[in-house]
Amino acid sequence: MWSAFANPERFERLAARLVPWFGWGAAILFAIGLPWALIISPPDYQQGDTVRIMYVHVPSAWLSMAAYAGLGGASFVYFIWRHNIADLAAQALAPIGAVFAFLTLATGSLWGRPMWGTWWEWDARLTSMLVLFLLYLGYMALRAAIEDERLAARAGAILAMAGLINLPIIKFSVDWWNTLHQPASVIRLDGPTIHMSQLWPLLVMALAFTALMTALVLMNVRNMSLAKRAEARARRRIEGEGT
Amino acid sequence: MSAFAAVFVREWRLAAAGGGGPAGPAAFMLAALALVPLAIGPDPDILRAAAPGVIAFAALLASLQGAERLFGDDLSDGTLELYALSPVSLTALSVIKAGAYVSAVLWPAPLIGFVAAMAYGMDGPSAGALSLGLVLALPGLALVSGFAGALAAGVKRSGLLIALIAAPLQVPLLVFVAGAGRAALEGTGLAGANLMLAGAFSLAALALAPFGMAAALRGRLE
Amino acid sequence: MSVTALDTTASLGVQSLILSRGGRVLVRDLTFSLKPGEALVLTGPNGTGKTTLLRAIAGLVRPDAGSITAAPLAYLGHGDALKSAETVMQAMSFAARLHGAGDGRAALEVMGLSALVFRTCGQLSAGQKRRLALARMTLDPHARLWLLDEPAAPLDAEGKALLAALVADFRASGGMVIAATHADLGWSDVRTLEMGVSEAGT
Amino acid sequence: MAEFFAMGGHAVWVWSCYGLSAGGIAFLIWLSFRQRARAREWQKLSGDGQP
Incomplete structure (x- = not known):
């Protein structure tokens, strides 16, 4: 298992076999989850049909956080053992996590407007998500700014690990800030206690999102690894001919 | 004199003299705090309520001002190589740099914070609590800024990058310092807890950030 | 770090060294050693790894393979620091x-x-x-090995003569010197390692 | 059908959320396929199609 991640060629073969499974799995789950979320599940007795936003908002939030955990974990593996595949995984996870963090913020805002009459509430969850989004932006900006690939990978890994350590503290501080200094928040994302008729479609959609992210990460890592090795081969050939 | 002390003395002198020393961040903080009332209006109640947050935020921005120079010049002129091969480890150098940055460059921040808090209409004890919060938070602010500076050393226009990296990591300090001032102002009895949290963050940063900085610098040297 | 006694027999050994930079192999399977009093001059065109080799010996760059055992050293890079x-x-x-x-x-x-x-x-x-x-x-009183990267680039004739005398003195006391250079340094009794020759074409 | 699209009067909010999410996911898929095209390009340049 471990060695499959360390050896690029073996990882590429494994990924090539897994990507269709996760990809089609995601497609099937979306085919079930979307109608369930949009049609079958009943409107909420308080929130009406806006509750359907939950079925994309909550999975996005879950994935943006899972992606950061993965980013930090992969960075740690790369930093300690210098497995290139781990760095590629970190590189693949960052834009995905950033997009889902953005989607969480956007759908949260679009949910808040009809429900609570405000586009943005400085509540603890939205604010934490905003900070997480900034962490992703910082990570990607740092990697983009350093030209040497190895240096960029190392600097990125160090930053991602620092972010992972700091994230619980940030979360704590934002909760602390929110409970102590804000008037009681009007937004309650948990909403009324969730009903079974809502829980199932939510679960299916969360699985669909997760399968999709897994497929994309595996595919990207495989292609990045292939490109990297092909680039090295091409360069060796050109320089070999040049002399 | 031990190598550690020799490097600290030198770094302190260079930080205090080079680039205007404490003048730059202090002037920045003063200017920011002078402009805020012009932006949000002279209503004393609003100003007093906003003061803790605005002052903590200005101090955070001021701590980012010098972060670019902390390691950038040393990397380009070869000084970092000299240190890396000297009897002082890069981890110790990181502690020294942050310490020199606080004690030679950032030290006016609590004073400016106190004066500004009075000018914004806070009472003396609250202004004192806010100022004490800044004292406790400065090591943490400097260490996180220095960490970002080490990661971005040698990068073009690293100032922007440093701000983007460091600001989210400094969120807890902003919350605790402003929280201390506000708790004192509102008399909620939680000023002490906020101050302790600010100090705890600084201590945690002191325990961890130097290793991150040293790892980042080693990578930049390779 | 403390060195209690000067070890005049300390030397430099480089074994099967492989160095790369940005995915390009610069030094392939390099083996050499240096004994007290000896000097080695690295020559060769730009980009052949002279600086990288010096930095690897100094311990700043991690080699891809091979081993380096070096006496306590002092390093002078491109920058004057x-x-x-x-x-x-x-x-x-x-x-x-x-x-x-x-x-x-x-x-x-x-x-x-x-x-x-x-x-x-x-x-x-x-x-x-x-x-x-x-x-x-x-x-640095403990250094037995000097690593000099283009030490004479901006020096005038007098400076070069001073450098040559400095190096000769150091070698006479059992020190070793490795210098990377484009210009002739005018040192006597040195070995030369031409970089970028054996590596090309492979 | 019209009732379905009306979403009980909240059509704008619900559909813009699903539209945004679809857009974000489409963007990620596009990124992945661009990466795949780049990998193929390098493989062609390296002289063989075999990884």
């Missing part, structure tokens, strides 16, 4: 304190910089800065 706000004396006495060795006046004398002690480093010419950097490097 001088701060324009410091005076020559401040720069020297700091380095002296760092290594616990005197105040550095003697070394300034050797490099012909005695008259400049109260100038700031920002006021020096490129050649004077290089001399100062060389003088500072000599302050």
